[in-house]
Amino acid sequence: MSAAPSPVKTEGPLSGITVIDLSRILAGPYCTLMLAELGARVIKVETPGTGDDARQFGPFKDGKSAYFMSINRGKESIALNLKDDADRAVFEKLLATGDIVVENFRPGTMEKLGYGWDVLHGKFPKLIYAAASGFGHSGPDSKRAAYDMVVQGMGGIMSITGQPGGKPSRVGMSIGDIGAGLFTAIGVLSALHHREKTGEATKVDIGMFDVQLALLENAIVRYFLTGKAPGPMGARHPTITPFEAFDAQDGAIIIAAGNDNLFRSLCATLDRGDMAEDPRFASNPLRTENVEALKEELEKTLKTKTIDEWQAILDGAGIPAGPINDVGRAINHPQAIARNMAVTMEDPDLGTVKLVGNPIKISGFEDPSTRRPAPALNQHGDEIRRQLG
């Protein structure tokens, strides 16, 4: 390998924090992507030869995984065989310089490698350890393998997503992995605060299955209250009304008039004073009870104009409404552009690649419109070894 670049420059609220990242595919890497976007230095420790499994996941461009590039931009890579003594010595030097180690192996793997929490904490008392796994590091199912689809199914979210009576539907993005990645980031940052205050490092243990339950919010409340598990409701909110997709003249428009003021304002805007007076629609609980009648009445009026016409009228009246955009229209929306949500990175092989940006905007920090590329396997290995001496 030719001369390695200097460490990736980082500027953000987490500048100065170093993350040793053993994680693969999505849950762990999404967590460390967030940390990198906020300024942390993230060093991916990958298996020699193959590296992160996600390097083999499509979509591909010229043989390179765009999936991998997107999630691992701005990180560094060193290939280390954690069963080889010389590489273990390098790894331990890395751990000694790091603030946080993140992994998403199946529980037990770190112990087998000799790097379980007790060992790590004994050797590196300032090192925070974050583990994201399918079912967490305790409980009867702890050792079971899981991927996103499995926890989406087991965790209940698929049972409330899709059309009533229809085929099972997955949430279109990997909510199992991404949700776990976000909670892992919150756990890590809380542990960092605790360490700064007390000097004590802790272990953060996140189970993807637990996270699914935490994400279900009022579906769990409804179940505990009634003993009945809710089912899928198409495009309708279960308890806030009106809050769903309605038919306009040329397709669906979403209207979310979730409180009495907004509902009255909606009726006035549609020139449907009769609905504002209708006792069936007098409160949110009554509107929810009479949701089908409400929809029928609203669509009588909504079908008389196009989505765009209603959008302009409803915007003017301050009533939350919007179209159902495809992914292209969403990321090219003027608001997405203005908020710098489409960024570019210069890949050494592919040239300019577009990616989604960082939704966390923090005053006083630049929100750059470019990103450093994802690393080739072991791209920073020589440089990191030199730094470690």
Added chain:
Amino acid sequence: MSAAPSPVKTEGPLSGITVIDLSRILAGPYCTLMLAELGARVIKVETPGTGDDARQFGPFKDGKSAYFMSINRGKESIALNLKDDADRAVFEKLLATGDIVVENFRPGTMEKLGYGWDVLHGKFPKLIYAAASGFGHSGPDSKRAAYDMVVQGMGGIMSITGQPGGKPSRVGMSIGDIGAGLFTAIGVLSALHHREKTGEATKVDIGMFDVQLALLENAIVRYFLTGKAPGPMGARHPTITPFEAFDAQDGAIIIAAGNDNLFRSLCATLDRGDMAEDPRFASNPLRTENVEALKEELEKTLKTKTIDEWQAILDGAGIPAGPINDVGRAINHPQAIARNMAVTMEDPDLGTVKLVGNPIKISGFEDPSTRRPAPALNQHGDEIRRQLG
């Protein structure tokens, strides 16, 4: 009101942090719920008379909103009219003692109240300010109203969720709000780290629409790479194969054998050596290209046994698989119980109420199985006023 209780006891990595919480309904309150679960003291500042809108959202038990209780457990409440001079004086004393203020008003509201970032930062230079809004605090659509359903539609997630050619499907939980709440928490904790290191407080500005884009992960990658927006794919992963729901004898089972080793192991376990040898299924890209043929072949075998039979066999072979649970089966799963994901709170009116627990497990901190109740409107008002002197 009778004598107010002492401040809610907090023990967690964020103990000692005080959050002044102006937020309502879901995105902001979900963020501050996470902070409260991690030990922060959260003081809800509510409008006198009505309070948080969510107090009027179902499901209800004996007239009380279980929706509100679930999201606001363990927080304190003080009712303050921010247009009244005496109440503003109390509010400013609160801000002077707080670490973080969180709000999810429509952009411009804080400025109208005289508490925009410039004013806040000038008066309270150590105070971190977090704003979660529909479209963020900049850009042409900044001032537009938005709720969960609107950003689910506009942000693209509905376009990739549900059955191909089917009706639009919402993600069954409020991913628009909850996603924004999680990113707000990550932003706040990063800002806290920066403040501890440098003494400087910052403003965190989260747009729900931006967050939707950040959650789309590989759908955006695919769009930028191909120029084509992906559509909904039912219960199938777009680029990892096999990774979907399959028909067993008595219903659907999810199998996620996302890499070559797992796929070969799956073929061996099903006694389908022919599939392991089949050139159409030799790599993940080939399996994705031939996904329909693969499904047909797998289901020939899978339809010969029940979900439970396959579950036992696949677990034994270490192949990620699982059923599609409803919400009740999910939260009552032995693993959920073992991980303390169903907790109870003692409500003064309703008695014992069950709620979902905290998925962030941190070593050295208790993971309590009970929670303090959600506050009545202004329940802690007198006590907080006394503390402020």
